[in-house]
Amino acid sequence: MKGELNPMEANFMENLNLTIDGNRLWNRLMAFGKIGEGDNGGVTRTSFDQKDIEARKFFLKLLEQADLSPYMDAAGNIFGQIIGKNPELPAILIGSHLDTVNSGGRFDGAMGVLMGVEVLCTLKEKGIQPERTIKVVSLTDEEGARFDYAFVGSTALVGTEGSGKLKENLAAATDKDGNSYLEAMKQASLEGEYFNEINPDLLEQAQLGKNDLKAYIEVHIEQGKVLENKDLAVGIVTGISGGEWAEVTIMGEAGHAGTTWMKERKDALTAAAECIVAIEKIAQDNIGSVATVGKLEVKPGSSNVIPGRVDFTLDVRDISNERREKTVTQIYHSIRTIAANRGLGCEIRQVQSLSSVMSSPIVMKAVKDSLQELQYPVYELPSGAAHDAMVLGELTDIGMIFVRSKSGISHHPDEWSSFEDVALGCEVLFRTTLKLL
Ligand SMILES: [Zn+2]
Incomplete structure (x- = not known):
């Protein structure tokens, strides 16, 4: 397990002149991989189970320590933020999810969330107070592994199904032990500070307005072999199936x-x-x-x-x-x-x-310009896998950056992206965010 830089990696970092702290990001990612880790190295954090709650608490503490004013909404989405000079301007949202499939990997979801934290931490350290508010979010239940019902957090933010419909679907969704989604949410709301905001009866409170966001950006592992075959660390996502x-x-x-x-x-x-x-x-x-x-x-x-x-x-x-x-x-x-x-x-x-969602040309251009600044090849590819960005596309402009997956493996203990690729992906995200702020 890589926690420290080896000389080759140190060289790579120096040459790239990274703004973000790749080592800090990596260490946080590996620490999250311990929450719900099984004997085979697979990670299991399904929605509102004990390990998911533990990860949420860990994340909230991280946001507190980084002075990022955390809060949770009625759907259990967890946000951290830096308030902009003009908070009335639509905000930039960076995020992904902390839940996993059964015995999944360390990178799927957690990497995107922690990159968001890294971007906000870097802005703070550089003393940059942006014009518009910037937020990082961990969205509730992207995988749908426990209740066979996915994209709960992003759906609540969009409210496209109507909060009544979402609530109806959650009431009907049960896990293998017969526990209903609503019951699991109510149980989680008893976990104390922040968690008491979770309220399946008031999901409409989580809904965002059309003018609340300027864009949603998500970095995710590719979960395929396209980038590996092209020998590229990162790629720009054109759209999501x-x-x-x-x-x-x-x-x-x-x-x-x-x-x-x-x-x-x-x-x-x-x-x-x-x-x-x-x-x-x-x-x-x-x-x-x-x-x-x-x-x-x-x-x-x-x-x-x-x-x-x-x-x-x-x-x-x-x-x-x-x-x-x-x-x-x-x-x-x-x-x-x-x-x-x-x-x-x-x-x-x-x-x-x-529905399929195409990436916003504005976000794609910001990613492209960032890659060119870094003198890195620009490569575009579509996403066959579904992501929260697809749901949030109904609310705001979206963009995604893919990081190379070793052998295309995902949802598996062997899921892996290298230190270098993760660091570069986050640097591209940081520069993209600066352009959009
Ligand atoms: Zn994912």
């Missing part, structure tokens, strides 16, 4: 595996299998779309009983909203047809649907 998430139920009839003739069967699993193959084919035909069935539950789930019911998840993404809608429509039609042809029932429940 939207997605459609749904749950499908196929209803057949359970029956004895030995006594039910083939022509009499209403096997929910063979129907589901046909659906899954059809889903793959439709996505293959609509080039640019990707579709995944990642979870399947077979009931009653016995080796000698014909499956009577199958539930499976569906995840469809595409940078083109039009093409994604076409793919989704074809998939839903295909599922209904397959079920009907086999005389089975089916139900499709849309869980979440998010």
Whole structure:
């Protein structure tokens, strides 16, 4: 584990003449990686679980120590800030998330949040009081790992679903032990100072107005191999693919595996299998779309009983909203047809649907100018993975910077970005922020 600079890295830093403190950022990142760390090195902090609460407390303390006036909103989003000379001007927001998937990595989310802190700390140390307010945010539940419901914090800030709809969805979302999202939030609100602001009944209070923000900027690991293949540490994100998430139920009839003739069967699993193959084919035909069935539950789930019911998840993404809608429509039609042809029932429940968002040309130009200042190659790429920036795109201009992921691995204990790449990513973020302030 790298906590200190080796001579090669020290050389790199010197040559680059970094404004930010790469070592401080790295040490904080590694310290966060200890919260929720398992035996295999994987990090588990799912929303409002014990480790997520611990990370929130750690983050609040960090913001206090850095004199960044922390506060929490009704959705549990945690902010730090430097108030600008003209606080009525729309603010710059930098952020990401501190929650992880089960046994995920140290970099996904935490890196972007801590880079925001590093930018604000650097501004303070340089005695720069910006014209407009600058904030760093850790957004509640980006991953959706515990309750299968993601982007809670950013959705509350945008309020696009209406706070009533969001509350409804949170009430319906439960973890594997049957705890509801709302209950988990209420429980977290009892954790004392700052936490008592969490209030699922008043989520509308977290909503921001159109004039509150000038831009939202997020640095994230790439979670792919594009930058690695190009031998580049950082890249400018052009846009983020939207997605459609749904749950499908196929209803057949359970029956004895030995006594039910083939022509009499209403096997929910063979129907589901046909659906899954059809889903793959439709996505293959609509080039640019990707579709995944990642979870399947077979009931009653016995080796000698014909499956009577199958539930499976569906995840469809595409940078083109039009093409994604076409793919989704074809998939839903295909599922209904397959079920009907086999005389089975089916139900499709849309869980979440998010439009693709393009990065703001203003933010992209600020990133590009920063890279050129550093005499670093400018490279642009789209994001196939979803991020809070996609949700916040409905509220304000957004921009993202990707940092190279080793072997493209993410959501895994082996997730890794090098010290140099992280430091450079943060330096680009700092310079980008200065240009936007
Ligand atoms: Zn992430």
